[in-house]
Structure formats: C-alpha cells, structure tokens
Amino acid sequence: MKSVQPKNMKKYNERLLIEFLLSCSNATKAEISEKTGMSITTVRTQLQALMDKEAVCTMGEPESIGGRPAEKYALSSSYAPFLFIDFGFAKSTVIVQSLSGKKLVEQVLRTEQIEAVIIALLDQFSQIELIEIAVPGIPVEQGFLYGENLDEKKTYHFDFLSQVSETISVEVINDLNLCAFGQLQKYPAVEHLVYLSFGDCVGTGIIIDRKLYTGYQAFAGEIGLLNYEGHVIDEWLRTSDDNQREAVIRYVLELVSLLLSPQMIIISECRLSEKAIEMVSEEVNKRIWSEQQIVLTKEAEGDRLSGAYRQAVNNFMEKGWTEA
Missing domain, CATH: 3.30.420.40 (ATPase, nucleotide binding domain)
Structure with a gap:
C-alpha cells in the first residue's frame, strides 16, 4: 500500500480500496479496514461512493462472522474496461476486458476488419481509457517495424488510431514482451x-x-x-x-x-x-x-492477454495515485 501525503484524500482512499480489491478479489468491510488502515466509517463511505458509480458490487449471500452477516465486496465485472488487440497479419483478436478480469467482448476476425470493429467498441464502451496492441515487431509511434532482416525494414501503421480520442492512452507493445x-x-x-x-x-x-x-x-x-x-x-x-x-x-x-x-x-x-x-x-x-x-x-496467446491485463492494472493504478 502507498505511504504518501495525498493531495486529495478522497481519491487516495478510493485508490487504496481498489488496489486492495484487485489483490484479493473480494473482502468484507472489516477486512478492508484492517488491511488498508482506513476506519470502518471511511470504508463504508468509500464503498457506497464506488457502488454509486457501479465500480463495486456485493458478492452473493453475506457470510456469517461472529453470528452477524458480513457482506463481501468486489470490483464490478464491467469496471474500468480496456481494449486489447492481439495483432496478426491475417487474423487478429480483439478483446474488451474489465479491471476485474472479466472478458466483456472477444472477437477473432480478419485483420482488415478490425478498424470498424474497434471504432464501434469504443463507442459502445465509453469508459475505455486504454488500448493495448500486441505486435510481432518493434513498436514505433502508432505502429511497428518488421522484416526478415535489418535491410528489409517495413513499417505497419494503425490508421484507426488517428480517430481515437486523445483522452485514451495507447500502448503498442511487442508480443513477446507481453x-x-x-x-x-x-x-x-x-x-x-x-x-x-x-x-x-x-x-x-x-x-x-x-x-x-x-x-x-x-x-x-x-x-x-x-x-x-x-x-x-x-x-x-x-x-x-x-x-x-x-x-x-x-x-x-x-x-x-x-x-x-x-x-x-x-x-x-x-x-x-x-x-x-x-x-x-x-x-x-x-x-x-x-x-x-x-x-x-x-x-502464448493466454500469456499475451495476461501481460496486457497486468499492464492495464499498473497503468490504471499509476494514473490514480498520481491524481491522489
């Protein structure tokens, strides 16, 4: 957990709570309070605020702790989605996945089709703030270099990125790095x-x-x-x-x-x-x-998605801690 003097205590506590739920999947108010150091009152207030934003939900039937029911809380299955493109020259996989790890969309399609699909998905999931693209080459701005040798240097450019809002971060990452x-x-x-x-x-x-x-x-x-x-x-x-x-x-x-x-x-x-x-x-x-x-x-395919998910979590938390 972070140990800093926050600029915005509300955002700081929110990130603290989200980071804890990312590490343990679900927890009761008491567990969150114990691990984060926040008071029960603060935890209750933060949970309610996150539930109002549909970022957090309750988990099934309350568990009994000391004879009293204790609800467990988890990140919503649709919270903070990111877009992942597993690029191939013939076919590509396009996935929208939430911070909770749930896949919201998965499509395998011909690569020439991905531009229209991606623009439609960005309209459908307006909460997306990150696009990650796994590429079989050396990343450059809005594309990548590839070729069978150093003399045969080719560039592939993702034209659709020019239509993406500036509020959305884009990372082009080598597939083996992911x-x-x-x-x-x-x-x-x-x-x-x-x-x-x-x-x-x-x-x-x-x-x-x-x-x-x-x-x-x-x-x-x-x-x-x-x-x-x-x-x-x-x-x-x-x-x-x-x-x-x-x-x-x-x-x-x-x-x-x-x-x-x-x-x-x-x-x-x-x-x-x-x-x-x-x-x-x-x-x-x-x-x-x-x-x-x-x-x-x-x-390899699962490793790329796992790497993209971890990158998305890290980027999300880093941005949140900067704001706090």
Whole structure:
C-alpha cells in the first residue's frame, strides 16, 4: 500500500480500496479496514461512493462472522474496461476486458476488419481509457517495424488510431514482451526472466528486477536478426535440417544465459521436439554451470492477454495515485 501525503484524500482512499480489491478479489468491510488502515466509517463511505458509480458490487449471500452477516465486496465485472488487440497479419483478436478480469467482448476476425470493429467498441464502451496492441515487431509511434532482416525494414501503421480520442492512452507493445510479463505473474519469487520464442523467428521478452526491459529503441531481445555463420539466426531456424536447428537453438540459449543470467527461461513455439529441447537445455546448463530453470509453454496467446491485463492494472493504478 502507498505511504504518501495525498493531495486529495478522497481519491487516495478510493485508490487504496481498489488496489486492495484487485489483490484479493473480494473482502468484507472489516477486512478492508484492517488491511488498508482506513476506519470502518471511511470504508463504508468509500464503498457506497464506488457502488454509486457501479465500480463495486456485493458478492452473493453475506457470510456469517461472529453470528452477524458480513457482506463481501468486489470490483464490478464491467469496471474500468480496456481494449486489447492481439495483432496478426491475417487474423487478429480483439478483446474488451474489465479491471476485474472479466472478458466483456472477444472477437477473432480478419485483420482488415478490425478498424470498424474497434471504432464501434469504443463507442459502445465509453469508459475505455486504454488500448493495448500486441505486435510481432518493434513498436514505433502508432505502429511497428518488421522484416526478415535489418535491410528489409517495413513499417505497419494503425490508421484507426488517428480517430481515437486523445483522452485514451495507447500502448503498442511487442508480443513477446507481453508474454514475458504474463508469465512473470505465475512466478512471484522470480526477479529475472526471459521469454524465448523459436517459432517463425527468434525473439525474447526480457524481465529484469520484475520490470520489462526493452532497451533504448525497443530493439532488446531481437536475437533473430543476429548473424550466425553467414546467415541471420531466423534463416537458420527455418532450415529443414534438425541438427542445424538444434545447433542454432543451443547457441541462442547459451547467448541468453551468459548475457542475461536469468533465473528462468520460458520457451514457446519451439521447432524442436519437447524431448530434444529438454536435452539441449540440460546440456547448456551443464556447460555454462548455470542453475537457471528452463520451462516449456504452449500458452502464448493466454500469456499475451495476461501481460496486457497486468499492464492495464499498473497503468490504471499509476494514473490514480498520481491524481491522489
């Protein structure tokens, strides 16, 4: 919980209460008072104000505490929605999700259709204050860079963003960075994590001290563009020769391990069998005296949404604390 001298005590207490409900899902007035330090009277007043704004609701039947019914309170399922676009060149997923974690809308559609759908959703959900876009490239203003090598630099631009109100924040984030942030939520004790993809190209999402690291120009982690024995790594990954693919994956694992020394490496979309990647991982750890944990995952889509949700929560709370 925050410990500052608030500019606006009402907003400060409101954020304190919301932050607590985000951490525990639901609670009674007594529990909120105990954990936040607010008096029962203040808690009651703040809860009523939030219920009037349909930000908080009561949860089911009251629980009995000391022989008396005690209502539990939670964030409303529609409170503070954000818009998430999981971009793909052919198809994209568009999701509206509330701060409570409830999906209000989910549509998978052809990418050329998303502009009209997004504008309609922004009209439907006027409370949206944040748009997050996961992209398979290097974020730039209102778009991203992509290409198979450094010479083939292409730019994709989201034209619909010119129609978005200036009151709505927009974040364009590399998809693997969101995956890394999403996986991080599963491991509260992990401070340093790298999310590695060996799918169509090699890329990483890097977490240092539980914070996303993207570097000066957001190029951090674009390992597939490195030259390896005369070709960029992405080209080696597409070879039909399993031995060559295994060699380049071993090289990338050693490179990441020695440069970043993470506690955990998460591998997704690997073009080797699960058994082969496990063997390579064990060999790498032995060769470089590493104790890092290497985990395989098949949950990239869920990881991106989880990362976007955590980003939305952080942005919402940071904005609220600034106002308070």
